[in-house]
Amino acid sequence: MSEPVLSVRGLRIWYGTDRGAVRAVDGVNLDLRPGETVGLVGESGCGKSTLGRGVLGLLPEGSSAVGEVNYKGRNLLALKPRELRKLRGPDLGMIFQEPMTRLNPLMKVSQHFEETLKTHEPSLGKKAARARALEALRGMGIPPTRYGQYPHEFSGGMRQRIMIALALVLRPAVIVADEPTTALDVLVEAQIIRILADLRANFDTALLLITHNLGIVAEACDRVAVMYAGRIVEKGPAYDVTSKPAHPYSRELLRSTISLSTTSLHSIPGAPPNLVDPPPACRFHPRCPDAMRVCAKDWPPSVDLGAGRRSECWQSARDRIPAGLEAPLEREALAVAEEA
Ligand SMILES: Nc1ncnc2c1ncn2[C@@H]1O[C@H](COP(=O)(O)OP(=O)(O)OP(=O)(O)O)[C@@H](O)[C@H]1O
Ligand code: SF4
Numbered sequence: 020m021s022e023p024v025l026s027v028r029g030l031r032i033w034y035g036t037d038r039g040a041v042r043a044v045d046g047v048n049l050d051l052r053p054g055e056t057v058g059l060v061g062e063s064g065c066g067k068s069t070l071g072r073g074v075l076g077l078l079p080e081g082s083s084a085v086g087e088v089n090y091k092g093r094n095l096l097a098l099k100p101r102e103l104r105k106l107r108g109p110d111l112g113m114i115f116q117e118p119m120t121r122l123n124p125l126m127k128v129s130q131h132f133e134e135t136l137k138t139h140e141p142s143l144g145k146k147a148a149r150a151r152a153l154e155a156l157r158g159m160g161i162p163p164t165r166y167g168q169y170p171h172e173f174s175g176g177m178r179q180r181i182m183i184a185l186a187l188v189l190r191p192a193v194i195v196a197d198e199p200t201t202a203l204d205v206l207v208e209a210q211i212i213r214i215l216a217d218l219r220a221n222f223d224t225a226l227l228l229i230t231h232n233l234g235i236v237a238e239a240c241d242r243v244a245v246m247y248a249g250r251i252v253e254k255g256p257a258y259d260v261t262s263k264p265a266h267p268y269s270r271e272l273l274r275s276t277i278s279l280s281t282t283s284l285h286s287i288p289g290a291p292p293n294l295v296d297p298p299p300a301c302r303f304h305p306r307c308p309d310a311m312r313v314c315a316k317d318w319p320p321s322v323d324l325g326a327g328r329r330s331e332c333w334q335s336a337r338d339r340i341p342a343g344l345e346a347p348l349e350r351e352a353l354a355v356a357e358e359a
């Protein structure tokens with residue numbers, strides 16, 4: 020396996036609020052290798068976007084972070100804003116969910132590309148810049164004839180593809196795409212996923228793909244990280260995790276995905292916890308159908324399952340459970356969670 024291009028170690032990110040610190044990312048380790056796509060999944064509010072931004076050193080206002088995000092021998096969290104800005108674009112790219120808020124309505128598509136390329140690759144001549152821009156747009160299915168148009172002249176799906184082309188024109192080594200296809204129809208979604216796959220094949224780009232769609236993960240990702248309440252609870256090869264999840268949360272999340280073969284939709288009882296004051300020990304224990312007494316008492320170990328898989332669950336470390344704590348967790352605790 021190749022060396023990671025980006026490696027996250029012990030990352031914690033929290034937001035200061037009147038109610039206390041929201042621990043949105045709470046001790047995450049993650050590697051991204053050149054040319055691989057890693058899916059990041061989990062319910063709403065589990066910290067995916069916060070982690071996605073943190074991976075690029077792009078912390079939102081009002082947040083603090085500790086830990087390391089290592090990229091080319093440097094910890095992004097320790098860089099000055101000016102140094103970080105230089106990396107943004109040519110090294111680190113981000114694709115956001117709402118394209119309209121990121122494109123300037125007063126600027127033509129051509130101007131967006133010219134400005135981006137001038138800022139990050141000033142040595143590129145005007146003609147070469149135009150050629151690069153048109154190539155990136157063509158890759159996204161936007162014909163050259165539309166280069167001189169304004170953002171409002173495009174459909175939502177096209178604007179999103181323009182945004183992606185803008186991120187890709189600089190050929191960054193790492194891209195974080197935060198639900199890039201959620202607002203799009205299924206056909207455009209499939210097209211974008213295909214384009215992103217070509218991209219990593221052609222330029223060795225490492226992609227962190229945040230998505231609610233587990234179908235996309237199975238289809239387009241090499242590995243997947245399942246996030247719950249600020250932690251990555253399971254990670255491993257996408258096929259293995261989506262076909263045979265080890266962690267109860269991954270399993271429940273998969274079951275709650277709409278499947279064409281089942282008519283009923285299962286949803287996980289309860290909701291992700293308040294991250295100001297999350298449950299002690301395993302954060303999933305109030306909702307977990309497999310919870311044991313130990314799960315409410317001690318933090319579960321992160322267990323290496325081999326073949327690049329890890330699961331943070333007592334079920335994978337039964338030999339380490341102290342005597343008497345293997346019994347199922349009393350059901351009252353679960354009933355309370357279901358009512359909440
Ligand atoms: N600026 C902020 N100030 C305070 N709390 C925040 C802020 N941004 C996010 N949070 C909180 O941090 C937690 C994680 O949020 P985040 O947006 O990272 O989750 P997410 O997994 O991306 O959710 P979604 O799937 O809905 O996009 C949530 O509890 C959220 O309410
Ligand atoms: S540690 Fe216990 S509560 Fe947590 S996911 Fe595993 S079995 Fe469920």
Ligand SMILES: [Mg+2]
Binds near residue numbers: 067068069197
């Ligand atoms: Mg999000």
